[in-house]
Amino acid sequence: MTRTVVTGGTGRLGGALRPRLLDAGHEVRATSTSPPADGDVEWVTIDLRDGTGIADAVADADVVVHTASAPQGDSEAVDVEGTKRLLDAADDAGVSNFLYISIVGIDEIPFSYYEHKLAAERAIESSPVPSTILRATQFHSFVDGVLGTVSRLPVWPLPTKIRIQPVSVGEVADILVEHATPEPAGRLPDVGGPEVKTVGELATSYRRARGKRRPIVRLPIPGSVAGAFRAGKATCPDRAVGTVTWDAWLDEQYGPGESGATNPSATPS
Numbered sequence: 001m002t003r004t005v006v007t008g009g010t011g012r013l014g015g016a017l018r019p020r021l022l023d024a025g026h027e028v029r030a031t032s033t034s035p036p037a038d039g040d041v042e043w044v045t046i047d048l049r050d051g052t053g054i055a056d057a058v059a060d061a062d063v064v065v066h067t068a069s070a071p072q073g074d075s076e077a078v079d080v081e082g083t084k085r086l087l088d089a090a091d092d093a094g095v096s097n098f099l100y101i102s103i104v105g106i107d108e109i110p111f112s113y114y115e116h117k118l119a120a121e122r123a124i125e126s127s128p129v130p131s132t133i134l135r136a137t138q139f140h141s142f143v144d145g146v147l148g149t150v151s152r153l154p155v156w157p158l159p160t161k162i163r164i165q166p167v168s169v170g171e172v173a174d175i176l177v178e179h180a181t182p183e184p185a186g187r188l189p190d191v192g193g194p195e196v197k198t199v200g201e202l203a204t205s206y207r208r209a210r211g212k213r214r215p216i217v218r219l220p221i222p223g224s225v226a227g228a229f230r231a232g233k234a235t236c237p238d239r240a241v242g243t244v245t246w247d248a249w250l251d252e253q254y255g256p257g258e259s260g261a262t263n264p265s266a267t268p269s
């Protein structure tokens with residue numbers, strides 16, 4: 001039985017990985033800074049920021065699937081330095097395959113979180129620990145969270161021209177589980193959802209699915225980061241291997257929206 005550690009076991013991706021790894025017959029240990037009291041797997045408290053619990057978390061592990069991340073926090077401490085700490089512990093523990101989930105376009109978008117993800121990738125690639133790296137586009141559930149926050153406003157100010165390619169977190173988890181073996185695969189082909197959409201199109205579908213009618217207004221964001229997103233640098237249309245569209249995901253999540261509320265002509269440009 002493969003002993004597999006999932007860092008960030010409480011996260012969107014970590015939560016999708018746990019049941020899939022169990023179904024695939026893995027012995028699963030999951031980590032969190034604040035684990036749930038019970039559950040289907042062994043939980044270990046770690047903090048990548050200061051190294052708490054890392055050696056215990058990876059002791060005896062065959063495979064580590066590293067999904068823990070702090071995009072809204074100190075991502076240099078957690079994603080870069082924390083990943084290096086985790087790699088050192090994985091090396092000491094003789095881990096056979098260190099899987100890392102990364103993001104499509106991080107080397108072309110000068111966004112500080114992405115720069116930290118890229119530094120983490122480079123630390124993994126230069127480590128003696130055998131590894132597998134998968135870059136994915138944005139998860140549906142992540143886009144849903146962002147739009148959910150904006151949807152509380154009376155008017156939705158959004159960078160409508162930014163292009164992204166939402167993907168099912170479950171399909172990303174399936175690929176990682178397939179590679180959660182003692183055989184490292186290096187850098188895997190990128191994975192993206194089935195369609196590239198503008199934020200304006202995504203928000204229009206979201207508004208329909210939630211039965212809302214608030215206006216979507218274009219928020220012009222200057223600068224190279226937004227420019228790179230508008231240019232589609234976070235997408236991989238040649239790797240549109242995901243099968244779940246944004247509209248299908250919304251219908252699954254919220255049920256079919258109000259009939260007749262979808263009006264393509266109302267999509268902001």
Ligand SMILES: NC(=O)c1ccc[n+]([C@@H]2O[C@H](COP(=O)([O-])OP(=O)(O)OC[C@H]3O[C@@H](n4cnc5c(N)ncnc54)[C@H](OP(=O)(O)O)[C@@H]3O)[C@@H](O)[C@H]2O)c1
Pocket residue numbers: 007008009010011012013014031032033034035046047048049066067068069070078101102103104117136137138139140142143
């Ligand atoms: N979200 C996306 O659309 C997307 C797309 C492509 C790739 N990715 C990558 O996929 C990974 C997972 O994303 P996600 O959306 O599932 O993230 P998430 O839901 O924000 O989960 C992040 C996880 O990191 C853990 N964590 C945060 N700070 C930590 C610390 N100091 N020490 C240890 N653990 C810590 C959290 O655990 P606790 O809070 O329980 O401690 C949580 O389980 C990230 O590396 C991300 O870059 C995400």
